[in-house]
Amino acid sequence: MLHRFERPGSIAEAARLLASGPWAVLAGGTDLYPANVGRPIAAPLLDITAIAGLRGIRRDDRGWTIGAITTWTEVVRADLPPLFDALKAAAREVGGVQIQNTGTIAGNLCNASPAADGTPVLLALGASVVLHSERGERELPIEQFVLGSRRTARAADELVVAVRIPARSARARSAFAKLGGRRYLTISISTVAVVVDVDANGAVADAGVAVGSCSAVAQRLPALEARLAGAAANGDLAAVLDLADLAPLTPIDDLRGSAAYRRDATATLVRRALREVAAP
Secondary structure (H helix, E strand, O other): OOOOEEOOOOHHHHHHHHOOOOOEEEOOOOOOOHHHOOOOOOOOEEEOOOOHHHOOEEEEOOEEEEEOOOEHHHHHHOOOOHHHHHHHHHHOOOOOHHHHHHOEHHHHHHHOOOOOOHHHHHHHOOOEEEEEEOOEEEEEEHHHHEEEOOEEOOOOOOEEEEEEEEOOOOOOEEEEEEEEOOOOOOOEEEEEEEEEEEOOOOEEEEEEEEEEOOOOOOEEOHHHHHHHOOOEOOOOHHHHOOHHHHOOOOOOOEOOEOHHHHHHHHHHHHHHHHHHHHOO
């Protein structure tokens, strides 16, 4: 059986093809190919890696735009402020170096794994996803884009073209913590991302805290975020955590750990990340 393969050179061409029927979108292929081992890929393949406008990290007055096919290795190597330390740390945890060299930031989001390393960081950063189709362009916050395990809000005729991260002050910083069954190349038991922006007086002006692998989708901890606001940024931020702050999480029992273990480990990871962002 012959299968159709297209490699468009522009976003407009990709949108035209997506409007014509169902396609499997191929970027890094680090999720698509393993999901189809031993069997042909049923849908036509749309390879978007030739679209130059989908690669790279750009800064403007609104913040940062990360192109959809920007790889995790490119994130690690980019010259970015401390705000992005958590994203760089998460990038180093996405599989091995070979996966980081080909896996993309948008692919990680579109795969919508509850254990995705990048999603909680982008959630804590207040990031949004830009989707393009022949019908136009729309932008969705991460929490409205990732709907559940392997489910997103992307319509069949839409292409994720970028991830946008709002501007912060030069004093903003972030941290990432992960627990797995071993140190490297492991699916997470829990992941935590903390982002704080700091005002001119040294107080936390804004905070984002998100947890992955403890719910069907990564979750923010709004009660903790609210109490962090106004705290001394270089103080004992770990002491701000109350175990009731973990209420949005719904951890499960599985082979990697019990729900109780996940919740307890997550509290430890949150405190660890809070201490890291508080370090002068």
